[in-house]
Amino acid sequence: MRIKTGLLLAAAVLLCFGCAGKRETERETAALADAGLEKNENLITVGVSQVGAESDWRNANTRSICSAFTPENGFDLIYEDAQQKQENQIKAVRNFILQEVDYIILSPIVETGWEAVLQEAKDAGIPVILVDRMAEVDEDLYTCWIGSDFEKEGQEAGRWLADDLESRGRKEEEIKIVTLQGTLGSSAQIGRTEGFASVMREHKNWTMLEMCEGDFTQAKGEEVMEGLLERHADIDVVICENDNMAFGAVDAIHAAGRTCGPDGDITILSFDAVQAAFDALLAGEINATFECNPLHGPRLREIIQTLADGKPVDKIQYMEETYFDTTMDLEEIRKTRVY
Numbered sequence: 001m002r003i004k005t006g007l008l009l010a011a012a013v014l015l016c017f018g019c020a021g022k023r024e025t026e027r028e029t030a031a032l033a034d035a036g037l038e039k040n041e042n043l044i045t046v047g048v049s050q051v052g053a054e055s056d057w058r059n060a061n062t063r064s065i066c067s068a069f070t071p072e073n074g075f076d077l078i079y080e081d082a083q084q085k086q087e088n089q090i091k092a093v094r095n096f097i098l099q100e101v102d103y104i105i106l107s108p109i110v111e112t113g114w115e116a117v118l119q120e121a122k123d124a125g126i127p128v129i130l131v132d133r134m135a136e137v138d139e140d141l142y143t144c145w146i147g148s149d150f151e152k153e154g155q156e157a158g159r160w161l162a163d164d165l166e167s168r169g170r171k172e173e174e175i176k177i178v179t180l181q182g183t184l185g186s187s188a189q190i191g192r193t194e195g196f197a198s199v200m201r202e203h204k205n206w207t208m209l210e211m212c213e214g215d216f217t218q219a220k221g222e223e224v225m226e227g228l229l230e231r232h233a234d235i236d237v238v239i240c241e242n243d244n245m246a247f248g249a250v251d252a253i254h255a256a257g258r259t260c261g262p263d264g265d266i267t268i269l270s271f272d273a274v275q276a277a278f279d280a281l282l283a284g285e286i287n288a289t290f291e292c293n294p295l296h297g298p299r300l301r302e303i304i305q306t307l308a309d310g311k312p313v314d315k316i317q318y319m320e321e322t323y324f325d326t327t328m329d330l331e332e333i334r335k336t337r338v339y
């Protein structure tokens with residue numbers, strides 16, 4: 001796996017030699033070799049632009065991808081962490097193009113703003129595979145997308161809440177809800193928000209008091225939940241659009257002297273189902289978490305190997321997912337999970 005400074009060196013080298021993006025002179029090749037960036041023609045070079053390291057889910061996703069694209073598996077991986085900034089992802093994709101990688105894998109932090117750079121990748125003849133989140137572009141600008149059905153995840157959470165309220169004899173009760181949203185404009189946030197809203201519309205006695213962006217991080221989740229508790233004394237349910245925000249929400253609820261979880265006065269529903277969420281379920285701090293499978297690495301490797309063999313791949317590919325709550329044998333279940 002090559003490092004970021006190498007990308008900058010490559011860009012500088014190619015800019016010095018007239019970066020038509022083609023290594024046509026021996027000097028370019030020698031300069032890139034000096035920078036430790038010569039392309040190993042025996043390996044498939046894959047440039048990966050990752051959102052960041054904002055959550056346990058993201059780190060599990062990164063581990064899955066990086067362990068799939070190794071030299072032993074026939075790959076040369078160039079990995080770029082965008083630190084949750086779209087401009088860093090766009091720079092990374094442009095660097096991948098300069099280095100003439102064989103494939104680009106991109107997890108778009110938000111859905112908009114990708115048309116130009118993905119057109120550049122297409123003009124350079126480099127296939128782009130979108131992973132995890134979607135980009136709002138013409139579908140001829142990416143080869144395929146693999147990820148989760150976020151709207152279905154949101155609907156599952158809504159249906160779980162309806163069943164839980166009914167089991168508690170609260171089916172007709174006025175229920176006050178707040179939402180900690182993920183990064184606004186990201187596919188996960190858009191889908192989960194809309195999916196839950198579609199079920200809310202079936203329950204006229206449910207009210208969404210307020211939705212605030214928690215950016216998928218624990219710190220922001222805690223900060224946002226503090227504000228919500230100050231503004232609303234009557235919260236019954238908190239929808240957290242990922243586990244890390246849920247952990248922050250739990251801390252804020254406890255700090256405010258309130259209780260949450262199956263035996264508390266505030267129900268907490270979350271998404272991702274990372275190992276720490278199992279800890280929170282077992283501690284009785286949250287009620288349920290809706291799985292978002294981050295293990296894209298093996299599927300991505302299979303996709304690239306299929307493309308490298310000149311065979312077609314499905315345009316849209318969903319991951320298998322479920323949910324977990326405190327009625328289940330969580331200690332047994334967690335033993336079978338790798339994230």
Ligand code: GZL
Pocket residue numbers: 054055056057058132133147148188216241242243244271272292
């Ligand atoms: C979902 C992914 C989201 C996770 C968060 O596929 O995009 O981003 O739910 C992560 O934990 O930050």
